[in-house]
Amino acid sequence: MGTVLLVHAKGGPPLGHVLSRAASRAQVHVLALSAIPATVAASAENLCTSVVTPSEAERLDLVSLITSRAEAVGADAVLTFSEYAVVAVAEACEVLGLAGAGGAAALARDKRMMRRTWQRSGLPQPEFRPVATQAELHEAVADLPAPMLLKAAWSAGSTAHQIIGSPQEADAAWRRSREVMSESAQSGFAELHVAEAEAHFVVEEIVTGTTAQWFDEPDWGDYVSVEGVVAEGVFHPVCVSGRMPTVEPFTERATITPALLPADLQDRVVALARSAVDALGLRDCGTHTEIKLGAGGRMWLIETAARLGGAMTVPQIEEVFRLDLVGMLVDHLLGRPVSWPERALGPEQARGAAGSLVVLAVDGHGAAWRDRRVWDFPAVQHAVALSEGSNLSVVPDSSLPDGSIVPVYDPVGGANTMAALCLLSADDARTVLRDFTALVDALPAVLPPPVVPAVPQSAPAAGSRTRPAAEPEGVPA
Template sequence: MRRILYVYVRGGAPLEYAFPRIAACGELHVLALAPLPAAAREAWLPSCTRIAEVPEPPRGEALVELIVEHAKALGADAVLTLSEFAVLAVAHAARRLGLAGAGPGILRARDKRLMREAWAAAEVPVPHFRRVDSEQELRSATAELTPPLLLKPAWGAGSVAQLVLHSPEDAAPAWSQIEDALHAGRRVGMDELYAPDTDRDRLVEEIAQGSTAGWYEEPGYGDYVSVEGIVARGVYHPLAVTAKLPTVPSFVEVASTSPCVLPEPLQRRIEEVSRRAVDALGLETCGTHTELKLLPDGQLVVIETAARFGGLLTIRQLEEVFGLDPIGLLVRELLGERVSYPATMPTAGTGRVGAAASLAVVPADAAGVPWRTGARWDPEAVDWLSLLSPGSTIEPVPAFALPPGRPVPAFDPSGGSRNWLGVYLLTAVDAATLRRDCNAVLDGLEAALHRIPPTRYPPTHGAH
């Protein structure tokens, strides 16, 4: 049987979903560079042939050497990760081993500065941006670019440490705040493992004034989308456009939804720009997750591309709604097997459910208003079904849950995914019902935790 080495660090799809699909393609061996989650252990552990834990892993080239040694020892036929923070090290290890992987283009797909420079050279539409390596450079950039601006770490993920600036006077406090946010992310294992000294690698870019006008026929969706895909031996295969609900200020993502309800011609336009963006990075074999901002009059700009699948439950949504198995497709491609991809990117669901969402609940409502009441996180006390429409379901993801009984932390606009109280798979009979139910949970959860009578929060079975 073929042997697969999976490099684990925090991030990516839940293990109880990912590991069985990897193990269906061969023996699954795990190199754990961070503590494996105890949550749902009984669901993912049987898929593992062997687990090697490294309590204090090295970084940089020493980490690549560690991965190479483990892969050689077990005779690995493929090596992969689903985490943003390990893709660079795994890609380098795969090249050293002569195995399929993302290739040298991985650096352009990891460093957001190189990414945007590659796109600008290829005339891929992107917001105006500047590299900033110091507070003074940030202040200068804020005077050159048109606000509002977004300051972000070049190696970040999960919307962590992203701050909005409106004037040069915002530079000093923003530089200090991003330092604090990066340190907080590092404490929970959300930092780059290969590239050294990345904390001061930052960029600032204009915030494209997004709009759903001319895109969606119905209100309630966010002004950005993502395209999930696979690059196979240098050829890009887009798998689906994923819609989003509006972010919670500032740019905290709360829900991705499938299927995207945009008309097919508009989805094809998004597909074409996504293809140009991915092709410009020069990737070889990997999953991809490309985010694009929708602008008025049918225009759009590319926000970023990752050389891995989207996080949370994004790829599970594709399986539920489109009947696709992105993890299985990628692993078989890495093993050198013949893989059949959809002849054209699907734009309508044909799977088990009508619509599905990854919903990240945070201590704020759908409009971004932070919770006003103190509470302890007690999801078992919530009557979840009372928040949903008939026929809808909601399923928690144990790996992403705040432990019950802990105080609900104050909402942090720059905290990104650190605000998550829990992540849920929500399914519904159709996309309109799904959108309504996502908002009902976000708007009603604070009251539900306090067992406030239903009349205090949105009705549970209203119009779509």
Template sequence: MSKVLFVYAKGGPPLGYALSRVAARSAVHLLALSSLPPTVAASADRICASVLCPAESERRDLVSLIVSRAQAVGADAVVTFSEYAVVAVAEACEKLGLAGAGGNCALARDKRMMRRTWQEQGISQPRFRPVATAQDLHEAAAALRFPLLLKAAWSAGSTAHRTLRSAEDVPAAWERAREVMAESAQLGYAELHVADAGADFLVEEIVPGTATGWFDQEGWGDYVSVEGVVVNGDFRPVCLSGRMPTVEPFTERAGITPAALPDDAQRRIVTLAREAVDALGLQNCGTHTEIKLGADGQMWVIETAARFGGAMTVPQIEEVFGLDLIGMLTDHLLGRPVSWPAEVRTPQEAHGAAGSLVVLAVDGAGEAWPDQRVWDFPTVRDAVPLSAGSHLSVVAENSLPDGAPVPVYDPAAGANTMAALCLLSATAPETVIHDFRNLVDALPRVLPTAGPTTEVRA
């Protein structure tokens, strides 16, 4: 039987979901670089042929650790679905002679190198400057046009994003962004392979995005993502995911599959995504490419990744298009034939729609809730009406337990302040938007008020 080494770290699709898809194709040996979620820890020994949680000292040379573990279990493939481990796994696969993202993987991880590569290729993107010091940021702010967005080069989940509207914002933005990267590292949301990656930043012009002219329905955000895969260097787009508008500065609130776009718009977006992915020279990996939409058909590539979209993006694709991307990629890495979609899937080919909502303590206009509330999914499920045919569930692995206080939203911390992740199945993408807007409006009313004696219920 084939053997796969699964390198787990925080981020990516829920571990329980990903493990089950890989285990259906092969014996799985789990190398856990982050603590296993409680919802998975109890069953990991049953699902996996082995589970190894290395000591901190063993992780200092992460590539060597992955190589030695792969050799010890006789792995035929090595996979990861975490942003924070993709570079290390790609380098390990190169050393092992196994199929992987390839030697250019870092170009899809370090936003500075990514943007430089696209700049050299003339690919449409916001103007930017890499920054490593407060002085660099002052100089970049003088060269670029406000408003600007400061972001960490190795971050994910919109953490450490700070908006600069004038030169006066530079000192505070620089200090807070660095603080958030340090806080994220303590939470386990940090690059695992590159030393001092939290000190690397870039700043970019905020381009004027709009959903008007792209979507027929209100409530959509002004950017989309192209989900796909690279197979032996060939980019294969799978589908487009839409978004609700982000929360200040650019924290994602919800992802919807599929994006309700006309065919011509979808084709144009995929063409730009193909240019962006091809420029990075990836070999064998999932891809997730974010594209900002502007007036009169303008588009800008924001970033791409050498892994599938995080949160519930992959489960949503399986639900509405019947494509098990994790299983398919596992088969491909094991050298088995896989029938990848010949063309990007359209909304007309979808069976219903699905969306995932990040629960943040802000209303539909992005304003903070007037008081602190307690997360309680049964209350939400019973109190918030949904459209006919819609079903709401909670992703326990990515959510606080019922009874936990909802964190106060911190714009700089982004998704680090989420309380829960909810999944909605519906008849159409427009229905997902409608139900999520109602849900966001209802949460600060229906959730219990937090008190001084609030306790977390197991």
């Protein structure tokens, strides 16, 4: 049947989805670098041959930890769906002589190396400057036109992104982004293998996107992602996912499958994604390539990841196109033949549509809610009117428990300040977009306010900040 070592860390598709698909193709052993979500613990025990949580000392040499565990269980393949473990798993596969992303995996993780590689290949992307010190940041700010974007080179989920509008804002942005990266690392949302990764940044030109010549409806976001797989160095595009507009600065709100691009425009987007993936030299892995759409048919590469899309992208593809990408990738890594799509699938091949929405405490225009609210999915189901045939559910792995106070949206924290992840299935992508727009508008009205406990007369009335009851897994896309 084959034996697979799955390296689990935060982010990526829901673990429950991954385990059920992988376990149908192989014996699965889990190396848990992040805690197994409580919602998945029982199924993990039933589906997996073993689940091991290493000590802090063992994690100091992550590649050795992965290789030794793989050897101990007799793994025929090692894989991860987490952005934060991609490089370590790729290096371990190299040591073990197993199929994997290859030595170029870091190029699809470090945004500085990624942009240099694409620059050498002459591919369209924003102007950029690598930044590792405050002095280099000042040099970059002097070189690039304002406003510009400060990004953490190894982050995911738009963490530590900040718009710098003038040279005077540079120092404060630098301090805040470094603080957020340090906080994210403490919560497990950070690169697990590369030393000093949280200190690496890149500054980018902010290019002007538009949907006018790409989509018929005005409510789509001005960028898309091409989902695919590299098998023995050959890129196989699967489909193109659309987006809702981001929340300032560039936090993703929703992914919708499929993107409603005309066939000729989808072909152009896929061709650019192919050039981007080919330039990086990846070997055997999932891919997720984000592309900004501009006027006059212009496009710019945002980034490529050497793993399948996060959040609910993989389950959405399975629902809409009947492709089990997790199982197909497991089969390929085990050396079994796989029939990849001959070309990227589009709306014509879709059976309905699906989308995932990150619940953030901001309205449809990106403005913060006027008061605090409590996450209560049953209240949302009861009060929000969706289109006929639409079905809304919540993703437990990636959501706070009902009754948790919705975190205040922090633009620098990005998806780290999410409250929940919702999945919506509908007859077509236009309906998903329309229902998500209605849902975003309704949330601050239908979610209940926090219950303020009565304060005894003898007790001081001073308040304190309320933290969420639990932390969702996170959804880097």
